[in-house]
Amino acid sequence: MTITTNNLSKVSKPSGLAIKLSDRADAGQTVGFLFEDIEKNAEQLRPLLANVAVYDANGILLLNQTLRKLWDFCRKHIEYKFDPKNQEVLYSPRRVWHQKFGDCDDQTKFLLCFLFMLKIPFKIRIVGYNKNRGFAHVFPVxxxxxxxxxxLDYVPECQYFGHTPPYLFYKDFHK
Structure with a gap:
């Protein structure tokens, strides 16, 4: 699939600081902030929407193609980078776009802003890999x-569209 890119420089530069939750934010707190920030700031990415939405000749959104194109776009443009040790930092979608990186919650929020603007249903899934450590990863579904x-996980361990590494337990959050 060829990705054509339009309006990549039309997202305004970020202002203000990132949100630092706490040294040990719990998963529920983080997901709550994700939903809140998606509703509040999704429009920051509207100039990029033409790069991910796929429509037929009648202007009907083609869901499967849009999901794939969105995943490809995010994977190409937003690199995975851990938050500082023992901190949970949430960047605005605009800041993620300009710095070209974020951790899994930033990547989740970035992708979900597009689904929100396109009115495509979604949920946020948190997962754990070790019962003694609790939840460790978040991604959009x-x-x-x-x-x-x-x-729609696009961290480096996700080798292809629709894939995420196996996990032991999970919890889904819907808005």
Whole structure:
């Protein structure tokens, strides 16, 4: 799939600081901030929407193609980078775009801003890999045209569209 890019420089520069939750923010607190920030700041990325939305000749959104194109776009442009040790920092979508990186919650929020603007249903999934450590990762989930759940995780360990590394337990959050 060829990705054409339009308006990549039209997102205004970020202002202000990132949100630092706490030295040990819990997963529920982080997800609450994600939902709040998506609703509040998704419009920051509107100039990029043409790069991810796929429509047919009648102007109908093609869901499966849009989800794939969105995943490809995010994977190409936003690199994974850990937050500072023992801190949970949330960057605005605009800041993530300009700095070209974020951790899994920043990447999740960035991608979900597009789904929110396109009115595509989604949920946020938090997962754990070790029962003694609790939740360790977050990623977006949506559904294909036939109702099949599709994982939109694009951290480096996700080798292909719809993939995430195996996890032991999870919790889904819906708005």
């Amino acid at each position: 949506s559904w294909t045209e036939n109702g099949k759940e599709i994982i």
